[in-house]
Amino acid sequence: MKFGVAVYPGSNCDYDTYYVIRDILKKDVDFIDYRQTDIDKFDCIIVPGGFSFGDYLRPGALASHTPLTYALRDFAEKDKFVVGICNGFQILTEAHLLPGVLLPNSHGKFVCKHQFLRVENDKTAFTNKLSKGQVVKLPIAHHDGNYFVDEDTLKQMEENGQIILRYCDENGNVSDESNPNGSILNIAGVSNKNKNVFGLMPHPERACESLLGSEDGLLFLKSLLEI
């Protein structure tokens, strides 16, 4: 199982992600420069958080038109795995590898806190170490995390089990009060139809050691090791 961590100008969670894979999961991992296209040796590529290209134009928009992101399309078509975290999620939606788009938070403010999340689908490569309905705690830190998608696509996503994570309270209640950014149906994480491309606003890589307040992030990353 070989991991890659994409690096765009302005990525800033790349080292955290690399550290977790190398030092905690003890797996083989390389950084991948955004100009690189030779990515066949990897089994799973993580597109990390940050502010790629300064969030210019729209978050993720410029990064979605780079050699690496174009190569990720072919990579995903080969049934290999791609995970976008935070800005990585924004990049994958702009690249149309995932449905929808991330709008500015409805309250207009940057949100940075620990957030409870409910697992909606445990039958995926990214959630097989979790169970449906399980409540986990992960950090969120974003200004544009307000997930939006048109009604028809949303319906299809629900039918296909593409909604992976929703924002909730500590008891697993999904409500407006537990929605930190205005996302439609409290959606925090989704997959593509084929369930090999995932995107989420919360940061599992920042929750892999008890010292940091939560180890729940490890459950997601360890799920990937089962594939």
Added chain:
Amino acid sequence: MLIKFFIKPRKGVLDPQGRAVSENLKSLGFNNVEKVFVGKYIEVYIDENDKEKAKKQAVEMAKKALVNDLIEDFEFEIVEG
């Protein structure tokens, strides 16, 4: 040739910037303010003399990069010379 792009949030899509600016204008005493939308203005200069070709290119650039049609609408204007 210059292409001027005017991009604004699509109708029905939440525009927190527009809402904040609207509240701000009202607090300044502009009580007749009904709605505000905050969008983007982009100028693209291209080496092209054929206006029809420029129009075609403008649409292509908007759809491929400048605009996300899930959440934004756009208009453009071509300025020759």
